[in-house]
Amino acid sequence: MADLLGAVPSAALVIDVRTAVRAANATAHALLNGAGHLSSLFTPACRAQFAAALLSASASGEAQHGLELEREDGKTWIMGSLAPCPDDGDLFVVTLSDITSLKNRLATCEASENRWHSALVGSSSGVWEYRADLDQWYCSDIWRQIRGIGPDEPIPSETDAWLERIHPEDRERVAHCVDRQIAGDPDYMTFDYRELHRDGHYIWIECRGACIERAPNGRPLRISGTDTDITARKQTEERLTHLSRRLKVALEVSRVGVFEADFDLGTSDWDDGMFALYGVERKEEVKIGGLWESMLHPEDREHVFGEVQRHVANLLPFSDEYRVILRDGSTHYIRSRTLPFIDSDGHRKMIGANWDVTGDVVLHRELERAKTLAEARNEELEEAKARIEHIALHDYLTDLPNRRYLDQMLDRIVADCDERGQGLAALHIDLDRFKQVNDTLGHNAGDQMLRHAARVLRDAMHHNGDFVARIGGDEFVFLTAYDGDDDALAVMAERLIAELRRPIVFEGHECRAGASIGIALERDGNIDARQLLLNADIALYHAKNAGRNRYEFFCRDRRHQMVTAHRLADDLLRALEKDEFVPHYQFQFCARSLDVVGTEALARWQHPERGLLAPAEFLAVAEEIGVVAQIDGLLLQKAVADAARWRAEGLRVPKVSVNVSTRRLHDPHLTQKLAVLSFEPGSVSFELLESIFLDESDEQARANLAHIRKLGIGIEIDDFGTGHASIVSLLRIGPDSLKIDRELVRGVARSPEQRRLVGSIIDIGRSLNVKIVAEGVETRDQVRVLAKLGCDVLQGYGLAKPMGMEDTFAFLRAESWRAA
Structure with missing residues (x-):
């Protein structure tokens, strides 16, 4: 037996059912290191596993293979096999191999796979692979989610079927890109295109891929890559392109020139507007200390150079106004807006805009408030968007919210009332005699009357959640929480009528308008805000018909009368x-x-x-x-x-x-x-x-x-x-x-x-x-x-x-x- 064990290259030994060692070769002795029982080498869990394998081998008489056993030190793994001895059924032959390096490599691979999988999931990228040798496709769950395809739905493998889902304007280009990608052209490893989503709309896909395995004859065997949904990014780029186009038009119309100077390199970069502004040809070289400085008016140089030096040293943006003498001898006034900064290379730079204010100083003071090109790249775009939204949602004359803003706010106001357990009251206010004021004293007097009305209504907003909007020529809506007190609303309406009836002075004339108010109420729960506004409008109609300069509460009978009158009309x-x-x-x-x-x-x-x-x-x-x-x-x-x-x-x-x-x-x-x-x-x-x-x-x-x-x-x-x-x-x-x-x-x-x-x-x-x-x-x-x-x-x-x-x-x- 000893000779037989010695012939085995790996650790081999004979044990009994209690794992006591009866015989062992030199490699096994070194592994045992003096231990009398084989099971003493392993962790408790592995001892139980080994004991179960012994019982199974003893009962069946069959060998047990592939036992992965961890040593008590937690650092070594051993692969074991055992089989009953042919001559003695109570003894077992055991062979052991050290598989620690294999286990470590597997753990490293598993960790690496987990990292790559997490990275792909985190980047929302879908993985795909095509095995040309097997004509098989693999597409990850994220790849399917991007397109709205279920995890078990079949994916057409034919190229023509896939191209049918590509946007018609992109098909020819995509087919070319795929061919070049398979051919290994690095310029085509990444391309984007539009693909039809399962819901019927197009999404933008960024495809990254390459042929990663080829046959000896060069035929592609495996093409692999990732797809990423970049629809949101494309939409953002489109919006930025539109805004950039508008800004470019604005610069051209306003005749503004933009420059960027690098103080460390001594260079200055002018756009076409700057060359036109200073009356020089674009082919001329522009350097710091050269062309622009030579055209400064002698009396303004010291001031201008001092402002530039001070603000660049402290990286402070600044505005300035100075004179330049053009080559035709004419003197022009130039207004500038400049922003010093440190770029990513650590260079001291300055970006700015110049424009001629000689002809109309007032007009170009308005342009002074415009941001320079560098400021506009980030913050100015957001501010412009905020201004546009404000203009779109507010009345230009009174700065009150307009009807569009009111429509947007209705659901939120109703939700707030529901949360507080309150009802909602709507007051529809219409100015009396407003047309007469416009016709007799002009629209400027009418505008002042509307501003006065807006101030009165704005001052009446005493509660959190009150909302006032101008919804028409001389019509306003006042929304306020309703707690069941009709008398309080009546007092409020009387006070508003009294304040709106007060005269305002316009060009020495006293102007009076007065007001009629329609009031509609909704108790708490299931508030229909749009019907509430309609009811307030009906109440206003009756207030005006009853003699104006008064308020009326809405009642259902009047609504029926209005409906009947509308049908009759x-x-x-x-x-x-x-x-x-x-x-x-x-x-x-x-x-x-x-x-x-x-x-x-x-x-x-x-x-x-x-x-x-x-x-x-x-x-x-x-x-x-x-x-x-x-x-x-x-x-x-x-x-x-x-x-x-x-x-x-x-x-x-x-x-x-x-x-x-x-x-x-x-x-x-x-x-x-x-x-x-x-x-x-x-x-x-x-x-x-x-x-x-x-x-x-x-x-x-x-x-x-x-x-x-x-x-x-x-x-x-x-x-x-x-x-x-x-x-x-x-x-x-x-x-x-x-x-x-x-x-x-x-x-x-x-x-x-x-x-x-x-x-x-x-x-x-x-x-x-x-x-x-x-x-x-x-x-x-x-x-x-x-x-x-x-x-x-x-x-x-x-x-x-x-x-x-x-x-x-x-x-x-x-x-x-x-x-x-």
């Missing part, structure tokens, strides 16, 4: 497009003979769903959306056409009266619109409301009235006796007829006071040679009394109700009003 516009407005005629009669002397054309809307509608159903909304004049014009056209039909039928209707709104009377194109109508002079009359016109002094209205008279159109004053017109105004207009309002006619048969009042109006008309028309005549007694008082014309339900055109023919032929 839409229907009105549709009705005009589909020609649904028709005239109904109420005939007028001579008070003495009861002959027909005219008719009034009354607007009716033939609504497709609601039937025939009188003006009371739609006139208010029509006035709001500005279509009353259009309806008036439409009725005039139809009335003129219907009058021609009566004449063709031999029916005598001497005159048609049509209501004319104040907007139509002020229409500068009214004369052209009337010119296209064909009617006999005296056959058409315009009815004007006393309350809206008699005291007007508009030049356009007077001009239109004069032209109306030239066309032979009569003028009637409607509802006389209920307005506020003066006799002087009446004389100035000189109407053909006055229509006594139905409220005065109603009691004329039974009230002496009413009779005297109506008689006075008739006397006034007679003295001015103006006919008097009584409206609202309903009884025989009214006909009798009015005829006795000297009234000229009668109109009312007692004689004829309004009727459609087709009903007028039978009515006129039957003359049934005489019997009635």
Whole structure:
């Protein structure tokens, strides 16, 4: 046995089941170093492992291989194998080999692999490898994540399939780069391109790769590399390119020259702007102490050199202004902005900008505030961005947040209210009489009024979270937390109205505007801020309609009214497009003979769903959306056409009266619109409301009235006796007829006071040679009394109700009003 063990090159020994050593070769004796039991060499864990291997070998009679055993010193690893002795089943032959160096190499490799894996993960780079000899691809999880590809999804191995995902503008270049990369061209080890992400958008990929193994014939076997998503970097570069382009344009437009001087090398680098500024050709050499210094005005040299020396020594940026004498002999004033610095090589340098301020010092003082090119490379770009964002989010006149800023802040304000367990209140503020201030004193006065309003609202921000914005010409929104105290909001609104009503002085004039405020509230929880603003707008609408200079709280009924009015407005516009407005005629009669002397054309809307509608159903909304004049014009056209039909039928209707709104009377194109109508002079009359016109002094209205008279159109004053017109105004207009309002006619048969009042109006008309028309005549007694008082014309339900055109023919032929 000893001879057999001695022939084994590695450590070999015979042990029993308790690991006691029975025989060993010289190498094993050296390893045991006097130990009687083999297990005593190993750590407890390895002793248990070795004992288990002995039991397994004893029970099965089979050898046990590949036992990795660590010595107690923790520094040495041994690979062991054991097998039962052929002659004695209670003994075992053990061979041992020192594998410490192998284990150390494996540990080093594992640590290196972990470091490289961590580095790749930390850099967000995806690893890829293509085995051309096996036609296999390996792509790491990060490589897949970059493209939105799942870990188990198959990856097309065909080059054409991969190229289909490349941006069309990059495909040809990428194919070329891949070919050069495989060929080993170092210029193509790195390239970038756009690839289609799984979500449908393009991402930028930076590819680094090379062929790392080739066949003896040079054919590539393994190509390996990394891909990195550089989309964010590309977007940043694009933004910087845009900003750099804008800065370049700004420099060109402002004629600014930029230079950089190196004091250690004695050189100076000028851009084209500097050469143009100093009137020299670019081919001339520029050195410190040469060209620029020679052009300085003698009286400014000492000052300029001193400023440069002091600031460069302390690396302090500075501005200066001095004179230069150009080669044509002219003297120019130059303003400069300069920044000394130490570059990465330790050189003392100075970068700066020069510009000519001779022509316009004020303009170039503005340019002085601009940063020089070096400052702009980092900090100035951020400041410019901040300024742009501020301008985009603030009103230029008042510096208050604008509507865009308000929209951005709404969700945050609501979130803050929810966090504090509070509600939200919105005050929509609109300045009263602002247009009058603009029209009478000019826009500068209006601007000062808006600044005053902004100061008042800004001063009212007493609570954390209050927010004020200017959202329109003279409209503001004030948002504040709401804790359930409506009275506090009312007090706040009254105080704001009082402050906004205070006069401001502009060029010696006191300007007053006043304000109307709409208030909307939302309790805590589920606040819909945009609906809240809409509700405040509705409340403001009602505040203005209620007389202005006041506040109103929003209520649901008013919202319903607004929705109804909006639908009616839409229907009105549709009705005009589909020609649904028709005239109904109420005939007028001579008070003495009861002959027909005219008719009034009354607007009716033939609504497709609601039937025939009188003006009371739609006139208010029509006035709001500005279509009353259009309806008036439409009725005039139809009335003129219907009058021609009566004449063709031999029916005598001497005159048609049509209501004319104040907007139509002020229409500068009214004369052209009337010119296209064909009617006999005296056959058409315009009815004007006393309350809206008699005291007007508009030049356009007077001009239109004069032209109306030239066309032979009569003028009637409607509802006389209920307005506020003066006799002087009446004389100035000189109407053909006055229509006594139905409220005065109603009691004329039974009230002496009413009779005297109506008689006075008739006397006034007679003295001015103006006919008097009584409206609202309903009884025989009214006909009798009015005829006795000297009234000229009668109109009312007692004689004829309004009727459609087709009903007028039978009515006129039957003359049934005489019997009635």
